[in-house]
Amino acid sequence: MKTSTYIILFIVVIGLVWIYYSGEEDASEIPASVSAYATISEDGYQNLQLSYGKIGYSFNYILTPNTVKVNQPVRIIADASSLRGCYRYIQIPSYGISKFITSSDNIIEFTPTETGSITITCSMGMGVTKLTVEE
Numbered sequence: 001m002k003t004s005t006y007i008i009l010f011i012v013v014i015g016l017v018w019i020y021y022s023g024e025e026d027a028s029e030i031p032a033s034v035s036a037y038a039t040i041s042e043d044g045y046q047n048l049q050l051s052y053g054k055i056g057y058s059f060n061y062i063l064t065p066n067t068v069k070v071n072q073p074v075r076i077i078a079d080a081s082s083l084r085g086c087y088r089y090i091q092i093p094s095y096g097i098s099k100f101i102t103s104s105d106n107i108i109e110f111t112p113t114e115t116g117s118i119t120i121t122c123s124m125g126m127g128v129t130k131l132t133v134e135e
């Protein structure tokens with residue numbers, strides 16, 4: 001092969017490597033979880049959406065928003081269509097809540113009385129997310 005052919009091949013390889021690594025960089029920019037504050041609606045509730053989907057590189061519960069105010073009622077609206085199997089058995093052990101979600105019965109309401117972190121899990125514990133309670 002001519003020298004010019006080697007040079008062109010070299011440039012193509014460098015180009016492909018560059019495209020590969022720039023793609024990797026984009027993937028790492030996806031946030032592991034998005035922190036957001038709940039707003040208090042007219043009826044006094046802080047409404048949160050709970051679904052199942054991709055977070056970073058894995059799949060788990062997605063809670064948005066995930067930060068609430070203490071001593072203000074919270075309403076978790078679960079997306080029954082995305083929750084499958086045991087992910088529908090939602091447990092909030094610190095508040096004694098255990099609920100099976102269906103498309104017609106998908107609301108969990110409670111009032112957080114302490115600041116800190118509340119764990120929300122499925123019945124087997126592989127589905128897990130945290131709700132942050134602030135002053």
Ligand SMILES: [Cu+2]
Pocket residue numbers: 086087122123124125126127
């Ligand atoms: Cu599970």
